[in-house]
C-alpha cells in the first residue's frame with residue numbers, strides 16, 4: 246500500500262505548495278478539503294493542516310474534528326492550522342497589533358525537538374498572518390519564538406502534535422525543507438520511496454481495481470496530459486480503452502497525422518476523427534472568444550458522443566485532468582472539483598463516470614511519469630496547446646484560409662525554436678493572426694496584407710508568465726522567413742506582455 250501524508254486544506258493560497266514540498270521528499274501526499282479526512286484509510290502516516298484566509302475565532306471559520314486522528318497519527322498545523330489546534334485545545338488566538346507579513350528570524354529554538362532538529366537560532370522564516378497565538382494550554386510547550394511572535398512553534402507534551410506559525414512550505418523559510426523532512430521522514434516515518442515508477446505501479450493497480458472489465462473512452466489531444474493518461478490507462482486495461490482524437494481543423498500544421506503516427510508507436514487504440522467541416526461550419530462568422538470556446542467544447546461532445554455510441558457499453562470517460570486544473574474548486578469551497586474548460590458538460594450528457602488518473606499531479610510530475618512510461622521525449626516535452634487550438638489564435642472570425650496562413654507561420658516559428666535549441670527554454674509559444682492589415686513593399690510592389698504576432702512565454706504553471714527574452718537575431722530570422730514564405734503576411738511583431746496583466750493566449 247502506498248503510504249501517504251494527508252494535507253487538510255483550509256483554503257490557503259500555499260496549500261498546493263505544501264503538497265509540492267512533501268512530494269519533493271519522495272513522499273506521496275493528497276490534498277483534501279479540511280473536513281474530508283479519509284477515515285479508514287490505513288495508508289495515511291501523517292496529517293498536515295494548512296493555513297487559511299479565516300481567523301479561527303470567525304463564526305464562519307472552517308472547523309474540523311481531529312479526535313479520531315489525535316494521538317493516533319502525527320499532526321502538523323501550519324499557520325491557521327497551528328492557530329486552530331491551539332485555539333480548540335484551550336489556547337488563545339487574537340488579532341495581532343498589525344498584520345505580520347514577510348521575513349522574520351527565529352530567536353529561540355529548542356533544537357532537541359524532533360521537528361526542529363538541525364534548525365539553528367537566527368534561521369529566517371516566512372510569516373503571513375494577522376492573528377497571533379497569545380496563549381497555549383499547558384498540554385503544550387513553546388519550542389520556537391521570534392522577536393514579535395512568542396509562539397512561533399509549539400508541540401504537545403504527550404502526543405505527536407506540532408504547530409508552526411510560519412510557513413515552512415515557502416522558499417523564503419530557510420529551514421522549511423529541513424522542518425518538513427523532520428516531520429515527514431523523522432516523525433511520520435516515511436520510507437521516501439514515492440517516485441514516478443511507484444506512482445505508475447500503484448495507479449495501474451488502482452485503475453485495474455476501479456475499472457474491472459469496464460470500457461473507457463478518452464479524448465486525446467496530442468498534448469502531454471491526455472497522452473500520459475492514455476498510456477497509463479492502456480497499461481491498466483489495454484483493449485478496453487478507446488482514445489478519440491478529434492481534428493477540428495484548427496490543429497497545427499500536420500499535427501493530426503504526426504500525432505496519429507506517434508500514438509501508433511505507443512500501441513494505443515486511437516480513433517482519429519476528421520470533423521473539421523463540422524467545426525468550420527459552426528464557427529463561421531463567430532468572433533466572440535467565449536462563443537468560439539463554447540462551440541468547440543460542444544463540438545467535442547458531439548463527436549465523443551457519436552463515437553461512444555458506435556462502441557457498446559462504455560461506462561467511463563477518461564481525462565488528462567491535472568492538479569492545477571482543480572485548484573480553485575478544491576480549496577475554499579471544499580466541494581469536489583471540475584473545470585472541464587473545453588469538454589464541459591460531457592459526463593452528464595453521456596452519462597459516463599469520470600476517470601482522472603493524473604488528477605493529483607503537477608505538470609512536471611506528469612512529464613516524469615511519461616518519461617518513466619517510456620514515451621518519446623518530443624511528446625513529453627511538448628509545449629501545452631489549448632484545446633480550441635488555433636481558433637483562439639485567430640482574432641476575429643475563422644476561415645479555413647486564415648487557419649492555413651496561421652499554420653504556416655506557426656510552423657516556421659516552432660521549427661525555428663527547435664533548430665536554435667530554444668524550444669525547451671520556453672514554456673509555450675505560438676503565432677497569433679491579427680485582424681489588421683498594413684502596407685508593405687515587396688520588390689517594387691505595394692502590399693496590403695496581414696500582420697501576425699509571435700508569442701513565447703516562460704512560466705512554471707501558466708498561472709503567471711513572462712515574455713521570453715528570445716535573441717534579436719533569432720526573431721529577425723523568423724520574421725524574415727514568415728514574411729518571405731507565408732503568402733498574405735507582410736508584418737511580424739513580438740508580444741512583450743507578461744501575465745498578469747495580459748494572458749498567454751490573446752483570446
Ligand SMILES: Nc1ncnc2c1ncn2[C@@H]1O[C@H](COP(=O)(O)OP(=O)(O)OP(=O)(O)O)[C@@H](O)[C@H]1O
Pocket residue numbers: 463464465466467468469470471472489490491492493545564565566587588628629630631632633
Ligand atoms: N483535439 C482533441 N481531441 C480530443 N480531445 C481533446 C482535443 N483537444 C483537447 N481535448 C481534450 O481536452 C482536454 C484538455 O485539454 P488540455 O489542452 O488542457 O490538456 P492536454 O491537451 O491533454 O495537455 P496540454 O496541456 O499539454 O496541452 C484534453 O486532456 C483532452 O481530453
Ligand SMILES: O=c1[nH]c(=O)c2[nH+]cn([C@@H]3O[C@H](COP(=O)(O)O)[C@@H](O)[C@H]3O)c2[nH]1
Pocket residue numbers: 538586587629630631632633637673707744747748749750751752
Ligand atoms: O485546453 C484549453 N482550453 C482553452 O480554452 C484554453 N485557453 C487557454 N488555454 C491554455 O491555458 C494556459 C493559460 O492561458 P491564458 O493565460 O491565455 O489564460 C495556456 O497554456 C493556454 O494555451 C486553454 N487550454
Ligand SMILES: NC(=O)CC[C@H](N)C(=O)O
Pocket residue numbers: 257295296297298299300301323324325326373374375376377
Ligand atoms: N496564513 C494563514 O493561515 C493566516 C491565518 C489567519 N487568517 C491569520 O491571519 O492569522
Ligand SMILES: [Mg+2]
Pocket residue numbers: 466468469629630631632
Ligand atoms: Mg492541449
